[in-house]
Amino acid sequence: LDPASVSARRAVGWLYYYARRYHQAREHLSRAIEMNPMAVESYRMLGSTMALQGDVTEAERVLREALTLEGAGAYSKATLGWLLARSGRRAEAEQLLRELELSRGEGYVSPVAFAILHIGLGNLQEALDWSERAYDERRGWLAYVNVNPIFDPLRNEPRFAALVRKMRL
Template sequence: KTIELDATSPVAHQRLGSAYEQKGIFPEAIAEFQKAVDGSNRIQLAVACLAHAFALAGKRVEAEKLLAELRERSGREYVSSYLIAEIYVALGEKEAAFKSLDKAYDERSIDLVLAKVDPRLDPLRDDPRFAELVKRVGLPQ
């Protein structure tokens, strides 16, 4: 409905993309995230969401290209290490994901309050380091 009212809303496209991604409908998720990227002047959240969807869809090269863009941008602007961690999770790179989550903790990233409920971090939940991170952040056990 929101997109019907404002077809150019990057936020609406990002949220619709997230819904498609959670349902495993990756072509539609990628299309919506691309609209969010294009309509938002490449804000980091939209770029990270697109990278995440590419990774889950098995499009590793495309995901890594966007990850490299975010890493390059981090040299001149703040880029959320939490978002970087989510991309690493989707790429199956747990060690890099935990390094990024530790960096997010050091940065006092507000995004960490989502760690216990963020489905993008589900592949990390069985690792003892995840429980330790949740404890460090101060989230209820």
């Protein structure tokens, strides 16, 4: 891999994140942001990594910074909502959910974003509803549900197992 490639650096960070090797993920994603401070996805993945490491304050800072960047969208907002809900700030997370719902009137919002936020809120059946809708729409990010730690709360749900089987993951 080209060490000067932002895309390669971010991809390696994602692989470490999905492997739950958060220290290495954080290192690569932080470096990707240094190399390209406008890459929204690097911020979102770094914020998720920090949250899963228990560094909630820094995760929130990074996710809020992502929302200020051009191209930030539903996934960034949903990930911040997931973090806030997990941190006991349910009212703020529910406000972000309302904002996502309203933004559907302005354009497409991926069902995966709704699933992520509902997972944070502990609304597992709603998260499964949105995940199944994402499957029906063939949304790309759904392909990572079997390795994405955000989806861990769904792993013991029969509907989740059925979805993973249906996707042949």
